[in-house]
Amino acid sequence: MTDQLVPRIQLNDGLSIPQLGFGVFKVDPGETERIVSDALEIGYRHLDTARIYGNEEGVGRAIAASGIPRQELYITTKLWNDDQGDAATVQAAFDASLERLGLDYVDLYLIHWPTPARDRYVETWRAFEQLRDSARTRSIGVSNFLAHHLERLIGETGVVPAVDQIELHPYHQQPETAAFAEQQGIAIEAWGPLGQGKYPLFEIPEVTAAATAHGVTPAQVVIRWHLQRGHIVFPKSNRRERMAENFDVFGFELTNDEVAAITGLEREGRVSAHPDEVD
């Protein structure tokens, strides 16, 4: 299995991103280097981390040890809520993330949450534009922005994010935000793509029937559903065999009916915090 099989999604800034990657939320800092090294050996080239995960150093060590040329990797990190603010504040937080990662640029930098109670995301976004102009982040985007946050951001700055990384899995597909993003040319990154294991997704008949029909696992069906819906995904696992399973999703294709049946599972089943309430 190699990264050659992973399609790339074209972004609105002219750059592109591997559609399948590996996420490291809740990967223990002490184990991150080993786990990310496993992921790179399996073939993952797109890694999604964040300052608040506390494991940027481990990600950086795994990258350095891998010997993989930097241009073959796609690295995302995120600005934490406390670091929203003026250009100097954002720049300092960004520099610290780069330092921990041991990199001289990232491919994508995201505002982690809108945190509307702070009311600083528009100012923060202007600082993101400067970071992108300095080429130390190639693309800039947001995370957990609902349609109304995106609307305000774009309305006040005229700069459209390249991606919006939102909670998205079969029970919670955020149709309103996804439709607004599509209309604006913003790519959707689906976090918690497997529902974070918080509901029995792998026992739902629409999922298990497709798994049986294609001779694959329910997790592979759900990842394949995301890919065929056009989402960028980076499922997380600490277990090497599951990392390999989650990457082995290019040998089959769901039918349109199977995709539609899983899309039909939507029920506003958020498993994590509401973006208007996180501070």
Ligand code: NAD
């Ligand atoms: P996920 O949906 O990827 O679920 C991960 C869990 O699913 C694992 O801990 C494991 O228990 C289970 N799992 C994984 N592979 C499996 C398999 N093949 N079979 C059975 N079970 C399996 O949840 P996530 O880690 O929260 O989301 C993925 C990534 O999204 C994160 O690692 C992180 O990079 C990103 N994320 C971003 C935000 C944000 O606010 N921007 C929030 C959460 C996660």
